[in-house]
Each structure stands twice: as C-alpha cells, then as structure tokens.
Amino acid sequence: MDKSELVSWSSTFSVGIKQIDEQHKELFNITNDLFNHCVGDSESEKAYFKKVIQGAVNYIKVHFATEERIMLKTKFSGYTDHKREHDMFVLTVVEQVRSFHLGHKFDLTHFTRFLKDWVLTHIAISDKQYFEYFKRIATRRADGKLVITMRDEQHGFTAGDQVS
Numbered sequence: 001m002d003k004s005e006l007v008s009w010s011s012t013f014s015v016g017i018k019q020i021d022e023q024h025k026e027l028f029n030i031t032n033d034l035f036n037h038c039v040g041d042s043e044s045e046k047a048y049f050k051k052v053i054q055g056a057v058n059y060i061k062v063h064f065a066t067e068e069r070i071m072l073k074t075k076f077s078g079y080t081d082h083k084r085e086h087d088m089f090v091l092t093v094v095e096q097v098r099s100f101h102l103g104h105k106f107d108l109t110h111f112t113r114f115l116k117d118w119v120l121t122h123i124a125i126s127d128k129q130y131f132e133y134f135k136r137i138a139t140r141r142a143d144g145k146l147v148i149t150m151r152d153e154q155h156g157f158t159a160g161d162q163v164s
C-alpha cells in the first residue's frame, strides 16, 4: 500500500526537548497509520482499529505521563490546565473506543481526523508553553539538542537554580 501522510513533521512542531519531540513524532506515525487504513471498507477499517487502538491509547497515556512528570519537576505553572486537557482527551478517546466495542456506528476517517486535529492543536499551542520550564532542568548535548535525563529529573528545579 502506498503510504501517504495526513500529518507531516516539521520543525514548527518541535517543543525543543528531544525525547518529547520523538514521542510527538510517534503520535504523528500513529495518526498516519490510521489514515492509511481509511480505505472505505468498513470491515477492514474496523479490524485494523480493533488491532491497534489499545496500543495507541497506551502510547498516548505514556506520553502524557512523561510530560506531566516533567511539569511537576519543573514547577510548570500551567500544570493543572494542561493535565485537564490531557485527561479530557483520554476520556473522549476511551469513550469512542468503548462505543466501538459495543458495536455502535464507527467511522475510522472521522476518528482519525479528530485525533489529527487534537494532536496538532495541542502540540502547536499547549505543549509549546512548557518549553521555558522544561529547559530549566534539561541538559544540552554535544549536538546542541536539549534532553532531560533521569538525573535531571531527579534533581528537578529548585528556587535557587539559575534560569538561563
């Protein structure tokens, strides 16, 4: 099957922290894979959705947990609102998956577009807001990329730290 992209990664989506960008790229991959299985045949679309959706939901939860953990370590002021956005999204997806398993009407194209719209908007607007906080504890590697190591997380941010 020819692969086409519903969403294409570009630097405009970068939040500046390597492992978060990598998780976001994987969310793009998940979205594009769903898109490539919108073939117009309801039976095969449902079979694909059934096969992959739990893994996708799990990945999304791991990603949200990563961001939320670092938000707490960096004392990100928007934590509560951001977590609420994550929680509402998970609730909506879980509800759609539940409805699917109950055999209610399901449209893979509709689901994929919903996922795409949420992911793009959330990354471009909400996720970008934590960069100034995340870089407080990040380490700059030799290649110039900012990463957050286990050690950075353990150390966290304290009031006396320099913000640069």
Ligand SMILES: [Fe+2]
Binding pocket: 024, 063, 067, 123, 127
């Ligand atoms: Fe994110």
Ligand SMILES: [Fe+2]
Binding pocket: 067, 082, 086, 122, 126, 127
């Ligand atoms: Fe987020």
